[in-house]
Amino acid sequence: MRKLLFLFAISLFFQFSLKGQPEVPVEEWTGKTILFIGAHPDDDAMSHGTMAMLQDHGNQIYVVILTSGNVGTQDPKISTTDLSRIRKKEEIDALAELGIPADHYINMGYTDGMLELQNKEEIMTRLVRQIRKYKPDVLISFDPGKGKMRWHKADHRSSCWLAADACRAAMWPLLYEGQIIHENLEAHEVREYLLFDGFPEDYNTEVDITQYLDVKINAMLKYVSQFTSSGWSKYEGPEMSAEEEKQFRERLLKRVIYKNDKVIEQFRYYSGSPEGIGR
Numbered sequence: 001m002r003k004l005l006f007l008f009a010i011s012l013f014f015q016f017s018l019k020g021q022p023e024v025p026v027e028e029w030t031g032k033t034i035l036f037i038g039a040h041p042d043d044d045a046m047s048h049g050t051m052a053m054l055q056d057h058g059n060q061i062y063v064v065i066l067t068s069g070n071v072g073t074q075d076p077k078i079s080t081t082d083l084s085r086i087r088k089k090e091e092i093d094a095l096a097e098l099g100i101p102a103d104h105y106i107n108m109g110y111t112d113g114m115l116e117l118q119n120k121e122e123i124m125t126r127l128v129r130q131i132r133k134y135k136p137d138v139l140i141s142f143d144p145g146k147g148k149m150r151w152h153k154a155d156h157r158s159s160c161w162l163a164a165d166a167c168r169a170a171m172w173p174l175l176y177e178g179q180i181i182h183e184n185l186e187a188h189e190v191r192e193y194l195l196f197d198g199f200p201e202d203y204n205t206e207v208d209i210t211q212y213l214d215v216k217i218n219a220m221l222k223y224v225s226q227f228t229s230s231g232w233s234k235y236e237g238p239e240m241s242a243e244e245e246k247q248f249r250e251r252l253l254k255r256v257i258y259k260n261d262k263v264i265e266q267f268r269y270y271s272g273s274p275e276g277i278g279r
C-alpha cells in the first residue's frame with residue numbers, strides 16, 4: 001500500500017511538474033508558423049536564441065512590433081523621427097542575424113510609451129488581420145500572467161494583453177468580419193503559446209539554445225542605441241569601437257542563463273484555446 005501511495009505521489013509530481021510542456025520539444029519543432037508580438041524593436045531579444053533555432057529548423061517566423069521605439073533615448077540631439085529610423089535598421093539587422101528576412105518584420109508605428117493610450121479597437125483590428133493573414137501555429141509574447149495579472153512596464157503589459165485578446169478575437173468569424181467578407185481572410189485559432197518574462201514559478205519549458213548563443217549575442221550587438229552607454233546618451237552611429245563592443249559582449253554574456261552546462265531560454269508554454277491563456 002505504501003509503495004502504491006509512493007508511486008501515485010511520483011506520478012502526480014510528474015503530471016504537475018511537466019504540465020504544459022510541449023509534447024514535441026521546441027528543439028524539434030519544424031514546419032510551424034510562428035508570430036512574435038511585442039511593443040518595442042528589441043522586445044524579441046529575450047527569445048532570440050529560440051527564434052534563431054526555430055528559423056534554422058525550417059519554421060517561418062514573423063515579428064510584429066507595435067511601437068517604433070521612437071522615444072527610447074536619453075540623447076537630447078536625437079529626434080523621434082531619427083530614432084524611429086535608427087531602431088528600424090537595428091531591428092532588421094538583428095533579425096537578419098537570426099536568419100529572419102526583413103519582409104517578415106511588421107512595425108505598426110505607434111508612439112513608444114503611449115501604447116496604452118491608443119485606440120484599442122484600431123490596434124486589435126490590425127493585430128487580428130496579421131493573425132488571419134499569417135495563420136500562426138504559435139504566438140511568442142510577454143506573458144500576460146497565469147491566474148493573476150503579470151505586471152510589466154507600460155507598453156509591455158499592453159502588448160501582451162492585446163496579443164492575447166487578438167488571438168482570441170481572430171478565431172471568431174463574426175468578429176472583424178469585414179476582413180473575412182472583403183479581404184479574403186479566414187478566422188484562425190492560434191493553439192500554442194510561448195510566453196516569456198512571466199512569473200518565474202510558471203515557467204514550464206526550457207529551450208536549449210547553446211548552439212545559438214553566438215547568434216543571440218551578435219543580434220543583441222545591433223541594438224547600439226539601446227544597450228551601449230554612448231549610444232544611449234550620445235548616439236554617433238551604428239558602429240562601436242572595438243573596446244566598447246568587447247565590453248558590450250561581456251555584459252551580454254553575464255545575462256545569459258546557464259543550466260547544466262547548457263544555455264537556455266525559459267517560457268511558459270500553453271497549448272489550447274486562446275480563451276484559456278491565463279488559466
Ligand SMILES: [Zn+2]
Pocket residue numbers: 039040042043156
Ligand atoms: Zn520593450
